[in-house]
Amino acid sequence: xxxxxxxxxxxxxxxxxxxxxxxxxxxxxxxxxxxxxxxxxxxxxxxxxxxxxxxxxxxxxxxxxxxxxxxxxxxxxxxxxxxxxxxxxxxxxxxxxxxxxxxxxxxxxxxxxxxxxxxxxxxxxxxx
Numbered sequence: 001x002x003x004x005x006x007x008x009x010x011x012x013x014x015x016x017x018x019x020x021x022x023x024x025x026x027x028x029x030x031x032x033x034x035x036x037x038x039x040x041x042x043x044x045x046x047x048x049x050x051x052x053x054x055x056x057x058x059x060x061x062x063x064x065x066x067x068x069x070x071x072x073x074x075x076x077x078x079x080x081x082x083x084x085x086x087x088x089x090x091x092x093x094x095x096x097x098x099x100x101x102x103x104x105x106x107x108x109x110x111x112x113x114x115x116x117x118x119x120x121x122x123x124x125x126x127x128x
Contacts (some may be wrong), residue, residue, distance in 0.1 A: 008075040009067070010061065010108070013090045020086025021051040022060045024067075037086070053086025059095035060089040061102045068105060077108040 014021045023034040035056040037047030039079040046052060068074050078094075080087050093099050094106070 006073045006075050007071070008077055009064075011064070011076055011078045011106075012074075013057075013078070013080050014081075014098055015053060015082040015084030015086030015090075017048055017084055019047045020056055020084060020089070022056045022086075024060055032067065033060060035059050045073060048084055048086070050085045050089045053089030054093050055091045056086065058098050061093070064102050064105070066126075072107055075107045075120055076102070076105045076106065076107070077110065078106050079110045079112050081112045083113065 009027060009032075010025045010029070012021075012023045012025070014023075019037045021036045024032045026032055036050070037052035037056065040052055040054040040055040040059065042049065042055075063076075064076065072082065080090070094103050
């Protein structure tokens with residue numbers, strides 16, 4: 001990293017129908033901390049709930065605030081992946097008072113959800 005450049009950390013939010021995983025990485029891509037619905041204490045079907053995603057977001061925000069306090073100025077690129085409830089929870093948590101300090105650090109917001117275009121050929125129609 002050249003002197004005078006502010007490092008850009010990455011925050012990945014993967015949310016599926018079954019779970020929400022939030023990972024905070026350094027500029028090289030090495031994970032600093034991660035939380036999932038299960039690591040926040042939610043079991044089975046509760047891991048995919050809105051509340052589980054919100055708890056993951058709030059806990060990772062505390063890690064980001066500590067990193068910003070120790071390293072000085074940091075920039076954050078936020079990447080979403082998937083269409084689960086945790087995605088909405090992360091967005092809402094960022095807009096509330098818990099995400100106020102982190103929201104100022106976010107520079108880039110991206111979506112890395114793969115979208116099927118065309119896809120495989122469907123099964124033939126059933127005739128009666």
